[in-house]
Amino acid sequence: MLIYLDGKFVPPEEAKVSVFDHGLLYGDGVFEGIRAYNGRVFKLTEHLDRLYESARSILLDIPLSWKEMEAAVLETVRRNGLRDAYIRLVVTRGAGDLGLDPRKCPQPSVIIIADKITLWPEELYTKGLKVKTVATRRNAVDTLNPRIKSLNYLNNILAKIEANLMGYPEVVMLNAQGYVVEGTGDNIFIVKKGRLITPPPYVGILEGITRATIMDLAREMGLSVSEDLFTTHDLYVAEECFLTGTAAEVIPVVEVDGRQVGQGVPGPVTVKLMQAFREYAQNNGTPL
Numbered sequence: 001m002l003i004y005l006d007g008k009f010v011p012p013e014e015a016k017v018s019v020f021d022h023g024l025l026y027g028d029g030v031f032e033g034i035r036a037y038n039g040r041v042f043k044l045t046e047h048l049d050r051l052y053e054s055a056r057s058i059l060l061d062i063p064l065s066w067k068e069m070e071a072a073v074l075e076t077v078r079r080n081g082l083r084d085a086y087i088r089l090v091v092t093r094g095a096g097d098l099g100l101d102p103r104k105c106p107q108p109s110v111i112i113i114a115d116k117i118t119l120w121p122e123e124l125y126t127k128g129l130k131v132k133t134v135a136t137r138r139n140a141v142d143t144l145n146p147r148i149k150s151l152n153y154l155n156n157i158l159a160k161i162e163a164n165l166m167g168y169p170e171v172v173m174l175n176a177q178g179y180v181v182e183g184t185g186d187n188i189f190i191v192k193k194g195r196l197i198t199p200p201p202y203v204g205i206l207e208g209i210t211r212a213t214i215m216d217l218a219r220e221m222g223l224s225v226s227e228d229l230f231t232t233h234d235l236y237v238a239e240e241c242f243l244t245g246t247a248a249e250v251i252p253v254v255e256v257d258g259r260q261v262g263q264g265v266p267g268p269v270t271v272k273l274m275q276a277f278r279e280y281a282q283n284n285g286t287p288l
């Protein structure tokens with residue numbers, strides 16, 4: 001395996017950053033998780049746009065231009081001889097002193113790792129996932145906006161720890177007002193009266209690339225799609241529910257907090273979108 005680190009391709013043993021990197025000391029940095037399918041990097045433009053927006057929001061000057069970053073991502077996947085891959089792109093604030101001040105970190109680091117993807121068990125797609133809501137509330141938009149895909153993921157990790165303790169593979173988070181926002185690493189959709197509903201960005205979510213793709217595919221199918229606030233009650237009485245994310249793609253949810261969702265099996269809209277997404281992902285993206 002060869003890892004891109006600040007302009008060089010190095011083996012994993014040599015892919016090291018400083019213990020003074022504020023990415024490590026404070027979670028100060030941004031990242032992306034991207035997939036390649038069948039020799040094409042899926043939604044690379046959208047992922048790079050989100051990365052540069054996250055960086056701009058935290059006043060982090062990425063040392064590569066957008067075009068240079070695109071080339072570096074493609075080259076990393078090529079050098080590793082992968083046609084299907086999970087790509088982790090990280091930009092850390094860089095090494096500074098032990099204080100918080102990012103002005104003390106003159107040189108941000110860019111890391112690109114291209115690896116084989118670890119897929120979720122196929123059974124989850126056929127039978128669906130049982131989830132629970134957790135006590136840990138999603139970060140508020142006026143504290144650390146979830147739209148910034150920052151290296152500070154402790155909020156999500158705290159929810160993941162709750163999931164682990166309860167023995168659930170994924171859980172649903174609410175915001176401080178009690179509205180449903182997202183999973184620890186996935187967005188959420190419900191189907192109500194045949195219409196697709198997903199929480200809006202301002203409620204406190206990461207604007208997922210898979211989420212946007214599903215909204216597009218659903219509209220192309222003639223489905224009504226809206227971004228609306230909803231509560232656990234709406235989840236419990238939904239006809240269908242599913243999660244979306246780069247790693248998971250589309251995962252049907254068949255139970256929430258012990259309430260069966262719909263018929264307790266992946267619903268027809270979910271199955272249609274799951275298939276449409278798989279087909280679309282296999283045939284679209286930036287060629288390697």
Ligand code: PMP
Nearest residue numbers: 185186187206208209210245246
């Ligand atoms: N929400 C969170 C908190 C995430 O970490 C992710 C994964 N990046 C998502 C949603 C899904 O986003 P995407 O479809 O871009 O992978």
